[in-house]
Amino acid sequence: MVGLLVFGLVLIATSGVPGLAWRRGDSGERLFCGQVLAGVLGCLVPLAATAVSGGLRLELPWAVPAGWLVLELDALSATFIAPLLLVVACGALYGLRYWPQAEHAANGRKLRLFYGLISGAMLVLLLARNALLFLTAWEIMALSGYFLITTEDDKSDVRQAGFIYLIATHIGTLSLFGLFALLGQHCGSSDFPLTASLPAAGSGLLFGLALLGFGMKAGLMPLHIWLPGAHAAAPSHASALLSGVMIKTGIYGLVRFTSFFAHIPAWWGWTLLALGAVSGVLGVALAIAQHDIKRLLAYHSVENIGIIAMGLGLALLGRSAGQPALVVLGLSGCLLHVANHGLFKSLLFLSAGSVIHSVGSRDIDHGGGLLKRQRWTGLFFLGGAIAISGLPPFNGFISEWLIYLGGFGVLETPSSPLAFAMLSVPALALIGGLALACFVKVFGVVFLGEPRTDAAARAHESPPSMLWPMALLLLACGWIGLFPLSLRALLERAVSDWTGAPAVATLSADLAPLGLVAAIGWVLVVGVLLLGAWLHRKSATAPREVGTWGCGYLFPAPRMQYTASSFGDSLVRLFQFALRCERHGDRVEGLFPDKQEFSSHTPDLVLDRGLHPLFSAIAAFLGRLRRRLQNGIVACYLFYVVLTLTGLLVLVRL
Amino acid sequence: MLGRIVLHLLVLLILSPLLPGVIAKTKALFAGRIGAPLLQPYYDLARLMRKEFIFSRTTTWVFLAGPVVGLVVPLLAAQLMPFGGLGASLSFRGDLVLFVYLFGLARFFTAASALDTGSSFEGMGAVREVTFSCLAEPTLLFALLVLACGADSLTLNDLLGPALAGRWHSGQAASLALIAVCLFVVVLVENSRIPFDDPNTHLELTMIHEVMVLDHSGPAFGLVLYGAAMKLLVLGALLVRLVLPLQTGHVLLDLLLLVAGLVGLAVLIGVVESTMARLRLPRVPQVLVGTTLLSAFALVLVLR
Amino acid sequence: MSESLLANLLLLSVILINFFCLGSARLVACIRAIAVQGVVLALLPVAVHGLCAHSLVLGLGTLCFKGVLIPGLLLRAIREVRIRREMEPFVGFATTLFLGTLIAACAFLCADWLPLAAAHHEGLLVPVALTTIFSGFLLLMTRRKALTQVLGYLMLENGIFIFAVLLSEALPLMVEAGMLLDLLVGIFIMGIVINQIRREFSTISTEQLTALKE
Incomplete structure (x- = not known):
C-alpha cells in the first residue's frame, strides 16, 4: 500500500x-x-x-x-x-x-x-x-x-x-x-x-x-x-x-x-472566528464589486476560507470549553467545507475558463446569452454557483449547515462567554445572502440575456475533454450534497485524529441528522424535475417569436441590459465604508448632456489602500534620508567617520 | 407522519390563494370600494392555467426554472414549519437553517429567470430582490436565535412549540415582542408588500417582485402567483405561531385557529398597505439594517 | 424582575422610540415620537409605583409638559421655519442607528456592573435610562439642525427622568417640577433663537453658528 x-x-x-x-x-x-x-x-x-x-x-x-x-x-x-x-x-x-x-x-x-x-x-x-x-x-x-x-x-x-x-x-x-x-x-x-x-x-x-x-x-x-x-x-x-x-x-x-x-486557549478560537467572519463578509463584498470573473472567484476564495476558519474557530472554542459536540460540528464542517470548496471552486474556475476560451475576455460585461451557445458549460457553472452559495441540494449547504449547527449549539450553555460565538450565525447568513447575490449576478450577466459583444455572440461550446472534468466535479458536488452520510465515517475519524481521543462525539442522527437533510434534497430534486418536465411539455409548442417586453420602449438593444456593475452597485454602496469603490463620471448635467462615460473600480482593501501607500511613503522617506546623508560634502563624510569612531569607542567602554 | 404531510399540503394548496384575496379586499374596503371577490385569486389561477404561453426569443430553460423552484420550495418548507397547533410534519435538528436556505434557492432561481429575459427593468427587480433579501436574512436568523435561546432545541417545531406560550409570560416577553415586529417586517419584505414594494404599482421602474415576473405568461405565471401566495402563508404561519402560541390539542380547532390567525395577518397587511406610503428605495436598506439591529438588541435582552 | 410586565413593555417602547429617532430623517415624525415617549414616561411612575397621589401628580405633570406642551411648541416652530427633513447629518443614519444599538447593548450588558442597590439589579430601568441618556447625547452630537438638537436634549432629559422614577419616593416633587420648568424655559429660548437665526441666516443649520466662535 x-x-x-x-x-x-x-x-x-x-x-x-x-x-x-x-x-x-x-x-x-x-x-x-x-x-x-x-x-x-x-x-x-x-x-x-x-x-x-x-x-x-x-x-x-x-x-x-x-x-x-x-x-x-x-x-x-x-x-x-x-x-x-x-x-x-x-x-x-x-x-x-x-x-x-x-x-x-x-x-x-x-x-x-x-x-x-x-x-x-x-x-x-x-x-x-x-x-x-x-x-x-x-x-x-x-x-x-x-x-x-x-x-x-x-x-x-x-x-x-x-x-x-x-x-x-x-x-x-x-x-x-x-x-x-x-x-x-x-x-x-x-x-x-x-x-x-x-x-x-x-x-x-x-x-x-x-x-x-x-x-x-x-x-x-x-x-x-x-x-x-x-x-x-x-x-x-x-x-x-x-x-x-x-x-x-x-x-x-x-x-x-x-x-x-x-x-487550547480560548483566544485562539475567538481570533480565528473573528478573522473568519471578517474574511467572509468583506471577501464576498469585494467579490460583488469585481468585473473580472477570475478576480471575483478569487475573492470568493477569501470568503470561503473565512467560512472554513469560522468552523475551525468553533471547534477550537469547543476544545477549550470542553464541549465535544461543538468540536465535532465545527471541525467536520470546516473539513467538509475544505473539500467542498475545492470541488466547486475548481468547477467554477474551469467553467469560467471555458467561457474565457470562447469569448476571449475575462470581463463579465463582455458575456451575455452564453447559455444558448455553451449549454453544458452554463449548466456546470450554474451547479457550481448554487453549490458555492451554500444552497441545497448541493454540497456547500451541507458543510455550512454543520457550521450553523455549531453556532446554534453554543446556546446550550447560554450564560457562558461562549454564547457570543452564536454571532457567527447571523454572520454566516449575511455571507450566504451576499454570495447568492454575487452568483446571481455572474450567472445572469454572463450566461443569460442577450450577448453584449460580438465575441459572445460567436461563442461556441468547448470540446468534450474540457467538459468532462467539469461534469465530474459537478457530480462530486452533487454526491456530497445528496449522500452526505457516505463521508460520515471519514469525518468522524478525522475529528478523532485531531483531538487525539477516539470518538469524543459522533455525527450521529440526533446531533446532525445528515440523512434527513439529504432526503429533503432528494425530494427537492425530484419535485423540481417532475414539475419542470410537466411545464416543459406543456410549453413545448409555445411560440418563441416575440422580443422581451421593453415596458413600452420599442428599440431595446443588448447594451441596455443590466451589467455586472449596475447589478452590484446597490450592494457596493451598502459596503462603501469598507470598499471605497472609485466611480468616475456618474454625474450627468444639463438638459442635453454630451456623450458620457462611466466606470467604477474597486481596489483591494489591504493591498491598494493600505500596504501600497504605506510602502511608497516609507520608500519616499528613506529616499529623502539618503539624499540628506549622501550630500556629497566631504566634511560631512568625515563627520560620519568621527561619529562612527566615537560610537565604537563608547561601545567598547560599555 | 404521512397524514401530517398530507394535511400540511392540503392547507397550503387550498388556503394560500385566500390570503392575497383578503389583503385585496381589505385594501378595497379602506379605499371605499367593494373590490374584487375574496376568491378572485383562485379564479385568476384557474384562468391562467388554461391560457397559453408566450416566450421571449431571449429566454432559455432557466426562465421556466424560476416558477418551478418557486413553487416546490414553499411546498417543502411548509413541511418543516408548524402550522399553528399542528406540529411540523418533518422535524429534525437544524431544520431552521434548511428552511431559510430553501427560500434562498427559490430567490436564486427567481432572480436568474428575471435576468434570463435580458430586460433591464427585470434586472433592476432582480438586484433589489437579492439586495433586500440578503439584508433580511440576518434579521431572520437573529429572530431564530432569540427563539432558540430558551428552547433547548434546534428544530422549528420545538422553537415554536407549546413552550412558547410560557415564554410570553416570563421575562422574555419583551424580546419576543421585538422579534415579532422584526419578523413582520421580514414577512413584508420577503413577500414584496408595501412599504417595501408595491405589488399594484403601474410603473415598472419602481417595482421589485412584480417586475421580475413581467415576462411570464400562462401556467408559468400561475405557478409564480401560486408560489408567492404559498410563501406568504408559510412565512405568515411562523409569525402567527409566534404571536398566537395557543394549542387546543384538537386538530380542527387548531386548524381554525391557524386560519383565523392567517386571515388576521392578511387584514393587518392590508391595513398597513392602505395606510402607509411606499418607502423610497434608498431608505429600504436603512430600515432593514434597523430591524437587524433591533433583533440583535432582542438577543441581547434575552441573553442578560 | 422587580417591575411589572406593563413597566417592562413601557420601557421597551421607550427604547424603540430612541431607535426610531436615531434612524429617522423626518423631523415631524421624530417630534411625534418624542411626544409619544413623553406619554409613555408619564405612565411609567404609575406602572412602577402603583396608583398613589405622588405618582399620579408626577405622571400628569409629565403628560402635560412632555407629551403635549413641548412637542406642540416644537411642531409650531417647525411650521414656522418650514423644514421637514434632517439632511446630511454629520454621521449617516444607519451608522447612528448602529452606534445606538451598540450603546443599548453595552448599557444592558454593563448595567449590573454599576454600584446599584440590590433591588435595582436585573431590572430594565437602569439600562433603559442609560440608553436613553446616551442616545440623547448621540443625537446631539450627530445632527446639524438646531431642531434635532433640541430633540436630543429632550431625549437626554427623558433618560434622566427614568432615573428619577427609580428614586421617585425619595425625590421631592418640587425638584422634578423645577427640572421640567427649566426645560420649558430652555425650549422657549431655543424656539426664539431658532427663529432669529433663520431670519438672519435663512437657515437653521448649526454649522454656521461655529463661525460665531470668535
Whole structure:
C-alpha cells in the first residue's frame, strides 16, 4: 500500500518531465496527462483503504541532518488529499485542450512541469510528519505556484501578480521557519509531536507565527493580498488548483498545528472566528464589486476560507470549553467545507475558463446569452454557483449547515462567554445572502440575456475533454450534497485524529441528522424535475417569436441590459465604508448632456489602500534620508567617520 | 407522519390563494370600494392555467426554472414549519437553517429567470430582490436565535412549540415582542408588500417582485402567483405561531385557529398597505439594517 | 424582575422610540415620537409605583409638559421655519442607528456592573435610562439642525427622568417640577433663537453658528 502511494506520488510529481523532450506535437502533453491520471489512480487505492481501515505510515532515513522521511496517511490528511487528487486529475485532463502545446509553444512545457511538481509537493506536504520534510515540500509548492502564476510572463500585470505572491509567500515561509524551530526546541526533535501532547503554556507566540504563516497561504482577510491578482493571472486550470487546493494547505497547517496541543486557549478560537467572519463578509463584498470573473472567484476564495476558519474557530472554542459536540460540528464542517470548496471552486474556475476560451475576455460585461451557445458549460457553472452559495441540494449547504449547527449549539450553555460565538450565525447568513447575490449576478450577466459583444455572440461550446472534468466535479458536488452520510465515517475519524481521543462525539442522527437533510434534497430534486418536465411539455409548442417586453420602449438593444456593475452597485454602496469603490463620471448635467462615460473600480482593501501607500511613503522617506546623508560634502563624510569612531569607542567602554 | 404531510399540503394548496384575496379586499374596503371577490385569486389561477404561453426569443430553460423552484420550495418548507397547533410534519435538528436556505434557492432561481429575459427593468427587480433579501436574512436568523435561546432545541417545531406560550409570560416577553415586529417586517419584505414594494404599482421602474415576473405568461405565471401566495402563508404561519402560541390539542380547532390567525395577518397587511406610503428605495436598506439591529438588541435582552 | 410586565413593555417602547429617532430623517415624525415617549414616561411612575397621589401628580405633570406642551411648541416652530427633513447629518443614519444599538447593548450588558442597590439589579430601568441618556447625547452630537438638537436634549432629559422614577419616593416633587420648568424655559429660548437665526441666516443649520466662535 505504502509503495503504491509513493509510486503514485512520484508519477504525479514528475509528470511534466518526459514532456520536456517534445517541443512540437501533442505527445508530450498526452504523456503528461496519462502519467497524472495513472498517479492519481495509484494514490486513490491507499486513500480508499485509509478511509475504510486505519492509517499508513512510512519512515525512511534521510541524508539531511535532523531530517527523517516520515510520511503518514491518516483520516485528517485523507480529507485534504481526496479533493486534491480529483482536482489535479480534472485539471490535467482539462489542460489538454485549454492550454494545448500547439497554441502555447512558449510556456506549455513550463506549465505542465510545475503543475505536476506542485501537485506532488502538496501531496508530500499533506503526508509529511517531519518539520524539515514539511518545509521542503512547502517551499517547492510555493515556488512552483510562482511559476504557475507567471505562466504568461510576457505580460506585465502577470509579472506584478507573481512578484506580490512571491513576497507574500516568503513572509509566510519565514514565519513557518520560526514556528518549526521553536516547536523543535519545544519537543526536542524535528518530527511532528504526537497529537494532543504539548502543553498550552507559552504557546502564544507559536500560534501567532502559525497564524501568520499559514494564514498568509490560506488568504485570511488582512493577509489575502496576493490572492486576487495571482488567481486572475494564472491559466484557469492552474487557478483551479491554486484556489481549490493550494490555499487549503494553509488551513491544513492550522488544523495540524492545533492538533499538537492538549489544551487550547480560548483566544485562539475567538481570533480565528473573528478573522473568519471578517474574511467572509468583506471577501464576498469585494467579490460583488469585481468585473473580472477570475478576480471575483478569487475573492470568493477569501470568503470561503473565512467560512472554513469560522468552523475551525468553533471547534477550537469547543476544545477549550470542553464541549465535544461543538468540536465535532465545527471541525467536520470546516473539513467538509475544505473539500467542498475545492470541488466547486475548481468547477467554477474551469467553467469560467471555458467561457474565457470562447469569448476571449475575462470581463463579465463582455458575456451575455452564453447559455444558448455553451449549454453544458452554463449548466456546470450554474451547479457550481448554487453549490458555492451554500444552497441545497448541493454540497456547500451541507458543510455550512454543520457550521450553523455549531453556532446554534453554543446556546446550550447560554450564560457562558461562549454564547457570543452564536454571532457567527447571523454572520454566516449575511455571507450566504451576499454570495447568492454575487452568483446571481455572474450567472445572469454572463450566461443569460442577450450577448453584449460580438465575441459572445460567436461563442461556441468547448470540446468534450474540457467538459468532462467539469461534469465530474459537478457530480462530486452533487454526491456530497445528496449522500452526505457516505463521508460520515471519514469525518468522524478525522475529528478523532485531531483531538487525539477516539470518538469524543459522533455525527450521529440526533446531533446532525445528515440523512434527513439529504432526503429533503432528494425530494427537492425530484419535485423540481417532475414539475419542470410537466411545464416543459406543456410549453413545448409555445411560440418563441416575440422580443422581451421593453415596458413600452420599442428599440431595446443588448447594451441596455443590466451589467455586472449596475447589478452590484446597490450592494457596493451598502459596503462603501469598507470598499471605497472609485466611480468616475456618474454625474450627468444639463438638459442635453454630451456623450458620457462611466466606470467604477474597486481596489483591494489591504493591498491598494493600505500596504501600497504605506510602502511608497516609507520608500519616499528613506529616499529623502539618503539624499540628506549622501550630500556629497566631504566634511560631512568625515563627520560620519568621527561619529562612527566615537560610537565604537563608547561601545567598547560599555 | 404521512397524514401530517398530507394535511400540511392540503392547507397550503387550498388556503394560500385566500390570503392575497383578503389583503385585496381589505385594501378595497379602506379605499371605499367593494373590490374584487375574496376568491378572485383562485379564479385568476384557474384562468391562467388554461391560457397559453408566450416566450421571449431571449429566454432559455432557466426562465421556466424560476416558477418551478418557486413553487416546490414553499411546498417543502411548509413541511418543516408548524402550522399553528399542528406540529411540523418533518422535524429534525437544524431544520431552521434548511428552511431559510430553501427560500434562498427559490430567490436564486427567481432572480436568474428575471435576468434570463435580458430586460433591464427585470434586472433592476432582480438586484433589489437579492439586495433586500440578503439584508433580511440576518434579521431572520437573529429572530431564530432569540427563539432558540430558551428552547433547548434546534428544530422549528420545538422553537415554536407549546413552550412558547410560557415564554410570553416570563421575562422574555419583551424580546419576543421585538422579534415579532422584526419578523413582520421580514414577512413584508420577503413577500414584496408595501412599504417595501408595491405589488399594484403601474410603473415598472419602481417595482421589485412584480417586475421580475413581467415576462411570464400562462401556467408559468400561475405557478409564480401560486408560489408567492404559498410563501406568504408559510412565512405568515411562523409569525402567527409566534404571536398566537395557543394549542387546543384538537386538530380542527387548531386548524381554525391557524386560519383565523392567517386571515388576521392578511387584514393587518392590508391595513398597513392602505395606510402607509411606499418607502423610497434608498431608505429600504436603512430600515432593514434597523430591524437587524433591533433583533440583535432582542438577543441581547434575552441573553442578560 | 422587580417591575411589572406593563413597566417592562413601557420601557421597551421607550427604547424603540430612541431607535426610531436615531434612524429617522423626518423631523415631524421624530417630534411625534418624542411626544409619544413623553406619554409613555408619564405612565411609567404609575406602572412602577402603583396608583398613589405622588405618582399620579408626577405622571400628569409629565403628560402635560412632555407629551403635549413641548412637542406642540416644537411642531409650531417647525411650521414656522418650514423644514421637514434632517439632511446630511454629520454621521449617516444607519451608522447612528448602529452606534445606538451598540450603546443599548453595552448599557444592558454593563448595567449590573454599576454600584446599584440590590433591588435595582436585573431590572430594565437602569439600562433603559442609560440608553436613553446616551442616545440623547448621540443625537446631539450627530445632527446639524438646531431642531434635532433640541430633540436630543429632550431625549437626554427623558433618560434622566427614568432615573428619577427609580428614586421617585425619595425625590421631592418640587425638584422634578423645577427640572421640567427649566426645560420649558430652555425650549422657549431655543424656539426664539431658532427663529432669529433663520431670519438672519435663512437657515437653521448649526454649522454656521461655529463661525460665531470668535
